[in-house]
Amino acid sequence: xxxxKAKTRARPRKPDPRKPVxxxxxxxxxxxxxKSVRAISNxxxxxxxxxxxxYRIEVIDLRKxxxxxxxxxxxxxxxxxxxxxxxxxxxxxxxxxSVRLLVGLDLRExx
Amino acid sequence: MEAPVPAKTLFGLEFLVRGxxxxxxxxxxxxxxxxxPDLTKNVASxxxxxxxxxxxxxxxxxxxxxxxxxFRETGEYDLDGLFIRIAxxxxxxxxxxxxxxxxxxxxxxxxxxxIVRGEIRRLFNWLKQKGLTTVITAERDQPDRLTxxxxxEFVSDCVILLDHRIREEIxxxxxxxxxxxxxxxxxxxxxxxxxxxxxxVLPISSLGLDHDAPAERVSSGISRLDVMLGGKGxxxxxxxxxxxxxxxxxxxxxxxxxxxxxxxGERCLFFAFEESPRQIVRNMRSIGIxxxxxxxxxxxxxxxxxxxxxxxxxVLLLTHKRISSFQPSVVxxxxxxxxxxxxxxxxxxxxxxxxxxxxxxQGITAIFTSLTAAGSLEASEADVSSLMDTWLLxxxxxxxxxxxxxxxxxxxxxxxxxxxxxxxxxxxxGLRLLDVYLGPExxxxxxxxxxxxxxxxxxVTFRRQELETRRRxxxxxxxxxxxxxxxxxxxxxxxxxxxxxTISESELLGEEVVQDRGQMVLSRQADSSSYxxxxxxxxxxxx
Numbered sequence: 001x002x003x004x005k006a007k008t009r010a011r012p013r014k015p016d017p018r019k020p021v022x023x024x025x026x027x028x029x030x031x032x033x034x035k036s037v038r039a040i041s042n043x044x045x046x047x048x049x050x051x052x053x054x055y056r057i058e059v060i061d062l063r064k065x066x067x068x069x070x071x072x073x074x075x076x077x078x079x080x081x082x083x084x085x086x087x088x089x090x091x092x093x094x095x096x097x098s099v100r101l102l103v104g105l106d107l108r109e110x111x
Numbered sequence: 112m113e114a115p116v117p118a119k120t121l122f123g124l125e126f127l128v129r130g131x132x133x134x135x136x137x138x139x140x141x142x143x144x145x146x147x148p149d150l151t152k153n154v155a156s157x158x159x160x161x162x163x164x165x166x167x168x169x170x171x172x173x174x175x176x177x178x179x180x181x182f183r184e185t186g187e188y189d190l191d192g193l194f195i196r197i198a199x200x201x202x203x204x205x206x207x208x209x210x211x212x213x214x215x216x217x218x219x220x221x222x223x224x225x226i227v228r229g230e231i232r233r234l235f236n237w238l239k240q241k242g243l244t245t246v247i248t249a250e251r252d253q254p255d256r257l258t259x260x261x262x263x264e265f266v267s268d269c270v271i272l273l274d275h276r277i278r279e280e281i282x283x284x285x286x287x288x289x290x291x292x293x294x295x296x297x298x299x300x301x302x303x304x305x306x307x308x309x310x311x312v313l314p315i316s317s318l319g320l321d322h323d324a325p326a327e328r329v330s331s332g333i334s335r336l337d338v339m340l341g342g343k344g345x346x347x348x349x350x351x352x353x354x355x356x357x358x359x360x361x362x363x364x365x366x367x368x369x370x371x372x373x374x375x376g377e378r379c380l381f382f383a384f385e386e387s388p389r390q391i392v393r394n395m396r397s398i399g400i401x402x403x404x405x406x407x408x409x410x411x412x413x414x415x416x417x418x419x420x421x422x423x424x425x426v427l428l429l430t431h432k433r434i435s436s437f438q439p440s441v442v443x444x445x446x447x448x449x450x451x452x453x454x455x456x457x458x459x460x461x462x463x464x465x466x467x468x469x470x471x472x473q474g475i476t477a478i479f480t481s482l483t484a485a486g487s488l489e490a491s492e493a494d495v496s497s498l499m500d501t502w503l504l505x506x507x508x509x510x511x512x513x514x515x516x517x518x519x520x521x522x523x524x525x526x527x528x529x530x531x532x533x534x535x536x537x538x539x540x541g542l543r544l545l546d547v548y549l550g551p552e553x554x555x556x557x558x559x560x561x562x563x564x565x566x567x568x569x570x571v572t573f574r575r576q577e578l579e580t581r582r583r584x585x586x587x588x589x590x591x592x593x594x595x596x597x598x599x600x601x602x603x604x605x606x607x608x609x610x611x612x613t614i615s616e617s618e619l620l621g622e623e624v625v626q627d628r629g630q631m632v633l634s635r636q637a638d639s640s641s642y643x644x645x646x647x648x649x650x651x652x653x654x
Binding site: 028030033035038039042062063066067073074077078079080089090092097098100101104 | 173175176177183184185186187188189190191192193194195196198199217221222
C-alpha cells in the first residue's frame with residue numbers, strides 16, 4: 001500500500017481533483033450470470049461512493065459481441081478495464097473485494 | 112538470430128495446416144506465447160503460409176496476450192472470455208480443430224491457480240462437447256512429470272511426449288505416445304525430424320513383416336558371382352551386405368551392381384557416405400566401369416553426404432525422400448559403417464532396420480557395404496547382418512608376403528549358393544573372380560596361386576612326357592618283338608625246308624631199298640613172306 005501511495009505522490013502530473021477527469025470504465029461480462037450481476041452492482045456502488053458524477057461505465061456483454069474480447073485481451077470474466085485516466089488498468093473478478101478494487105483503480109488515496 | 116519454433120508449437124500448427132489443406136478441416140490457433148507476426152514469420156521457413164490460410168478463412172489465429180502485472184484479482188472469476196474467443200474464432204472459419212499453445216501460460220498470468228485449473232478442465236470438456244479436436248501443448252520441466260502444471264490429468268484421450276536430447280553433440284528429437292485411449296498405439300520412442308516440410312516421424316520398424324518377396328533375380332554385374340549365387344544373382348528386392356576390411360573391393364562390387372542395373376535400364380541411387388561422386392566415378396573407371404554415361408542419362412544418381420551433418424535421423428529422412436522422389440529399383444549405401452560415426456550401434460541398427468524395411472516394401476534391391484575391422488570379420492560392425500538376405504564377405508588373404516582379395520558368400524537366403532572362396536582380381540576390365548587353390552597350407556592366392564598353377568602345369572607336362580616315353584618304349588618293344596618274330600619265322604622256315612628235304616630224301620631212299628630187296632627176293636624165289644607178295648605186286652604193277 002505504502003509503495004502505491006509513494007508512487008502516486010511522486011507522479012509529476014497528479015490528476016487534479018479541481019479539474020475533474022471523467023473516468024471511463026469498461027466492464028466485460030458474459031451474459032447475465034450471477035458473477036456478472038454481482039460485478040455490475042459492486043462497480044456501481046463503488047463509483048457512486050468515490051467517483052460521483054465523474055465516471056462512465058460501459059458494460060460489454062461478450063455473448064452479444066464476442067469479437068470485442070480480442071481488443072482488450074479478455075480471457076477472464078468479469079474483467080474491468082480502466083480506460084481513462086491512463087494508464088490502463090485491468091481488474092478481474094466479481095469486484096467483491098472492494099479494498100483490492102480500490103487499490104487496483106488507484107482510488108485508495110481518495111479515500 | 113531467430114528463436115526456433117518449439118517442436119510442440121510446430122506439432123500443433125502442422126495439425127492445423129494439414130487439416131486445413133488436406134482434410135478440409137479448418138482450425139483455430141490460440142497462441143498464448145508467440146505473437147501472430149512472429150509465429151507467421153517463424154513457420155514460413157517450414158513451408159507454412161499462415162497468412163494465406165487466414166485469408167482463405169481456413170485458419171484463425173488469435174494471440175492471447177496477458178501479463179500478470181496488468182491483473183488484479185478482486186473476487187471470483189471464470190474463463191468465459193477465453194471460451195467466447197475460441198467459440199467466436201471457431202465459428203468464423205467453421206473450425207473442426209483447435210490448438211492451444213501453451214495453455215499453461217495462463218497459470219503464470221492469472222492469479223488463483225485453483226480457479227485456472229478448474230476452468231481449464233471445464234474448457235477441455237467444453238471443447239470435446241463441441242466436437243473440436245484439440246491439441247493442447249504444455250511444457251515439461253522435470254523428467255518425472257509430463258507437464259509443469261499437471262494438466263495432462265485433464266486430458267483423457269491422448270498424450271504425446273516430445274523429447275529433444277543431445278548425445279555426443281548430435282541432437283535427436285523423439286516422440287512417444289504416452290497414452291491413447293481406445294487404440295493400440297506404438298509404445299516406442301519414435302525419432303522425428305523437423306525440416307522444410309514440417310515434422311516427419313519415421314517409424315522404428317514397420318508393424319508387420321509382410322512385404323512382397325519377388326522370385327525374380329537380378330544380376331550382380333559379375334558373372335562369376337552370379338554363378339556362385341545359384342547361377343542367377345541376387346533376388347530382386349533383397350538386401351545385400353558386402354562387408355570386408357579396408358581395401359577389399361566393397362565399393363567395386365557395389366559399383367558393378369549399380370552398373371549392371373543401369374545397363375538393364377533401371378534407375379540406381381547411390382548413397383555415398385565416404386567418397387564424393389566424382390571420386391567414385393574416377394576410381395571405378397580405373398577398373399573398367401564407366402558410371403558417367405549413366406549419370407548423364409539420369410539412370411544413376413549420387414547422393415553424397417557426410418552423415419555427421421544432421422545426424423542419423425536426418426540421413427534416414429534424406430534417404431527416404433530421395434528414394435521416394437527418384438523411385439530407383441536399386442540402391443547402394445556405401446558404407447553403412449560411416450553412420451556409426453554419428454550414432455550409437457543401437458541407433459544405427461534401428462535406422463538400418465527401418466531403411467531395409469522401407470526398401471523391401473518398395474521392392475528395391477539394395478547393397479550395403481560395411482567396413483569391418485580386421486579380426487572380427489564375421490561380426491559386421493553395425494551388427495546388421497541378420498537384416499540382410501545375402502552377405503558377401505570380402506577379405507584379404509596374406510600368403511607369401513602378399514595380400515590378395517578373396518570373396519565368399521557367407522549366406523544367401525532363398526537360394527543355393529557356392530560355399531567356396533574365390534579370389535577376386537581387379538583388372539582394367541572389371542572385377543574377375545578366380546578359383547583359389549586349396550592346398551595343405553590353406554588357400555592360395557596371388558603369386559602363390561600362380562606358382563602353384565605353374566607347378567601343377569609342370570607336373571602335368573612331366574606326366575605327359577613320361578607317358579609318351581612309355582608309349583614309345585612299348586612301340587619299340589613291339590617292333591623288336593615283331594622283328595624277332597619275322598627272323599625266327601625265317602629261320603624256322605629255312606630249317607623246315609631243310610628238314611623236309613631230308614625227310615623226303617630219306618623216304619625215297621627207303622623205298623628203293625625195299626624195291627631192291629624185293630627184286631632180290633624175287634630173284635631168290637623166296638615164298639610166303641609178305642615181302643614177297645608185296646614185291647611181287649609191285650613188280651607186277653611196275654611191269
